[in-house]
Amino acid sequence: MQISILEKLFAKSPFGPLIEHANKVNECIDLITPLTEAWFREEWENVEKLQKIISEAEHQADIIKLNIRRILPKGHFYPVPRGDLFRVLKNQDNMADFTEDFAILLTLRKTTFPDTLKTDVKGFVQKVIKTCHRSLLATKELDALLEASFAGPEAQKLQTTVEEVGRLEYEVDISAHSLVKKLLLLENKIPTLNIIFCMNIIQTLSQLCNHAENLGDNLYHMIISRK
Amino acid sequence: MTLPLSFLIITLVFGLYSAWNIGANDVANAMGTSVGSRALTFKKAVILAGICEFLGAVLVGSHVTDTIRKGIVDPLMFSGNPEHLAYGMLAALISSAIFLNLSTLIGMPVSTTHSIVGAVAGFGLIKAGVHAVYWSKLLSIALSWMVAPLIGAIAAFFVFKFISRKILSKPKPYEKAVFYSPYLVFAVIFVLTLSIIYKGPRHLFLDMSLGDALLVSSLLGMLALLAVKHFFQTRTIIEGIADEYLSDEYRRVEKIFAFLQIITACCVAFAHGANDVANAIGPVAAIVSIAKTNAVAMQVEVPIGILLLGGVGIVFGLATFGYRVIETIGKKITEITPSRGFSAEFATATTVLFCSKMGLPISTTHTLVGAVIGVGFARGIAVLDFGIVKKILWAWLITIPLSALMTIIIFKLLTFIY
Numbered sequence: 001m002q003i004s005i006l007e008k009l010f011a012k013s014p015f016g017p018l019i020e021h022a023n024k025v026n027e028c029i030d031l032i033t034p035l036t037e038a039w040f041r042e043e044w045e046n047v048e049k050l051q052k053i054i055s056e057a058e059h060q061a062d063i064i065k066l067n068i069r070r071i072l073p074k075g076h077f078y079p080v081p082r083g084d085l086f087r088v089l090k091n092q093d094n095m096a097d098f099t100e101d102f103a104i105l106l107t108l109r110k111t112t113f114p115d116t117l118k119t120d121v122k123g124f125v126q127k128v129i130k131t132c133h134r135s136l137l138a139t140k141e142l143d144a145l146l147e148a149s150f151a152g153p154e155a156q157k158l159q160t161t162v163e164e165v166g167r168l169e170y171e172v173d174i175s176a177h178s179l180v181k182k183l184l185l186l187e188n189k190i191p192t193l194n195i196i197f198c199m200n201i202i203q204t205l206s207q208l209c210n211h212a213e214n215l216g217d218n219l220y221h222m223i224i225s226r227k
Numbered sequence: 228m229t230l231p232l233s234f235l236i237i238t239l240v241f242g243l244y245s246a247w248n249i250g251a252n253d254v255a256n257a258m259g260t261s262v263g264s265r266a267l268t269f270k271k272a273v274i275l276a277g278i279c280e281f282l283g284a285v286l287v288g289s290h291v292t293d294t295i296r297k298g299i300v301d302p303l304m305f306s307g308n309p310e311h312l313a314y315g316m317l318a319a320l321i322s323s324a325i326f327l328n329l330s331t332l333i334g335m336p337v338s339t340t341h342s343i344v345g346a347v348a349g350f351g352l353i354k355a356g357v358h359a360v361y362w363s364k365l366l367s368i369a370l371s372w373m374v375a376p377l378i379g380a381i382a383a384f385f386v387f388k389f390i391s392r393k394i395l396s397k398p399k400p401y402e403k404a405v406f407y408s409p410y411l412v413f414a415v416i417f418v419l420t421l422s423i424i425y426k427g428p429r430h431l432f433l434d435m436s437l438g439d440a441l442l443v444s445s446l447l448g449m450l451a452l453l454a455v456k457h458f459f460q461t462r463t464i465i466e467g468i469a470d471e472y473l474s475d476e477y478r479r480v481e482k483i484f485a486f487l488q489i490i491t492a493c494c495v496a497f498a499h500g501a502n503d504v505a506n507a508i509g510p511v512a513a514i515v516s517i518a519k520t521n522a523v524a525m526q527v528e529v530p531i532g533i534l535l536l537g538g539v540g541i542v543f544g545l546a547t548f549g550y551r552v553i554e555t556i557g558k559k560i561t562e563i564t565p566s567r568g569f570s571a572e573f574a575t576a577t578t579v580l581f582c583s584k585m586g587l588p589i590s591t592t593h594t595l596v597g598a599v600i601g602v603g604f605a606r607g608i609a610v611l612d613f614g615i616v617k618k619i620l621w622a623w624l625i626t627i628p629l630s631a632l633m634t635i636i637i638f639k640l641l642t643f644i645y
Contacts, residue, residue: 005336005592005615006259007559009599013609077613079606147477147564149387149606152396 012071014078014085015142017064018092022139024061025092028054028099029132036125039106040118051103058100065093079150084222088139091215095132098208105204111197114186117179124175128205131168134161135212138219150223158219165216172209176202230313230518234645238313238514241320243540245507248327249339250544254280255552256592257499258492260599262557264568265468266488269557273550277542279493283500284538286423286433287583289529291502292537294586295343295509299368300351302513302523304359309517314641315354315634316510319346322633323506326626335622336615338590339506342630344368347510349631350638371587372623375578376597383574383601390566391605394480401464401476404483409455411487415573417448419494422501422580468565484565491569494576499591500541501583508537563599567607571598593619 031054038046068089072082113121138161141154148154183198258276261267267275296302296316305312323342330337344365351359394403425440427433435443467478468485512533517523575595582589596619603611 006256007556008615010560010562011610011612013562015609075614077603077611144474148395149391153398
């Protein structure tokens with residue numbers, strides 16, 4: 001049949017799957033709160049269970065990622081730079097990976113923060129989660145952005161979100177900094193290995209946030225690049 | 228010598244078959260974007276396509292038909308033996324039909340238009356020599372095959388840019404859509420009316436001068452504008468199109484474009500009928516006029532009966548087979564919303580109607596492909612696969628020599644039989 005011409009002109013849109021991927025990554029992020037609670041209550045079995053759920057979600061996100069790579073061939077024409085689509089995907093992927101790393105870290109050694117720091121850590125974790133949520137929310141706006149052909153209030157909204165993510169990430173950095181400082185003040189009271197372990201956790205979560213910030217920057221670059 | 232009756236019957240059969248082919252395969256491309264964007268349900272699309280294709284064929288089909296029957300090869304070169312011209316035209320008809328079916332089998336994006344033009348030119352060249360072919364006309368046709376998709380792309384780019392700037396990227400897109408849609412309807416109705424009444428068929432008293440035609444088209448456009456304005460003043464669209472990803476406001480905006488796209492879908496079908504009916508009945512018209520006068524006649528208008536035959540053939544193809552193709556293609560093209568479909572279809576219909584008036588046989592599908600790409604360049608479509616463009620160019624290059632060659636073989640066969 002001669003129907004092939006028009007039908008073949010339209011390829012599969014990467015935007016829907018990118019949003020699907022963001023949703024999966026969001027699932028991982030959402031599990032950080034219960035995971036942290038279980039960890040502080042030292043319910044190690046629960047920690048392990050939650051880690052398994054996160055790893056499973058991360059794996060599903062990877063499957064979506066591979067599918068997206070398949071529908072982003074070089075010859076196709078996109079309304080945004082193809083490289084940016086890949087970078088958005090890569091950063092979302094990294095966010096899932098670091099969430100999983102964090103969960104795995106918690107299962108490796110039965111260690112928690114000293115009681116005096118627990119409130120600080122909780123606040124830090126909440127900031128990390130908020131930053132990630134905000135940046136993933138920006139990805140979810142991609143469909144509305146496409147409808148508005150990447151201009152107008154929708155684009156403005158994205159810009160605001162991205163700026164907010166940048167601000168949140170800065171706050172996370174400050175929290176991480178003060179947290180590490182406080183931790184090091186205790187170096188004579190708790191075992192060194194505990195300190196190293198706790199610092200590792202802070203570092204992993206900070207890196208998770210860095211990728212959330214990069215995601216926002218990629219999304220922003222993606223829509224302003226072809227004005 | 229007079230043409231035998233059997234020859235005339237074969238001509239009519241192949242003319243009908245060719246029109247059937249167009250209705251069965253090509254119409255789906257004209258309607259695909261409308262069904263894909265869900266502006267039209269599949270059933271409505273089939274019915275509207277049938278009506279508009281028929282009207283286009285009957286009202287505007289004569290211009291391109293004239294080109295096919297006497298604009299590519301000089302009929303006067305055959306005044307000594309008019310039956311050779313008749314054989315040649317039938318050969319062109321048969322070969323284009325065979326060629327189309329073959330290329331469909333192997334999945335090559337061949338255009339009916341290209342194959343019939345190649346066939347007619349090929350036989351004229353061999354049978355009556357280099358001087359028989361109107362080279363300047365043939366060149367302008369070949370150029371139009373490249374220029375039409377390009378113009379379609381540029382027009383669609385600007386139409387969509389306009390919609391994007393003035394409506395979609397505004398803080399209150401729905402209000403803007405309500406404000407601008409009457410003007411968009413004016414533009415569409417103006418183009419459509421102008422194409423029908425400017426130098427239209429004389430036997431329907433639609434043969435107006437440019438001044439009169441412009442005036443009448445503007446008036447009709449204004450009427451449509453006022454009607455649409457009144458429509459939106461008396462009611463608000465509350466329920467938008469069904470699209471899980473879009474916000475409520477955008478769904479309502481797209482609902483407005485879904486209305487507008489019904490009009491442009493009709494225009495594309497109309498334009499398609501106007502341009503492509505000639506591929507089937509151009510040769511038939513040439514043969515019938517030879518049979519009637521027993522000589523090559525230059526100044527005869529295309530008989531309305533033949534245009535009707537083409538229109539009926541297309542509708543028949545649509546009703547027996549084409550409806551299924553529309554359904555399939557509509558299901559596969561889902562990455563398009565009515566605002567994009569409107570832009571692409573408006574640009575396509577305008578380009579194809581303009582070319583039809585100029586007597587240029589062009590491919591509606593290729594023009595539509597160009598228009599969709601134009602919308603893509605205006606950042607309107609998620610992703611486009613340009614691989615098909617390369618395939619179209621290849622098919623384009625291969626079609627002309629091959630259909631010319633096949634025509635010559637069939638011509639020899641026909642002269643052998645009769």
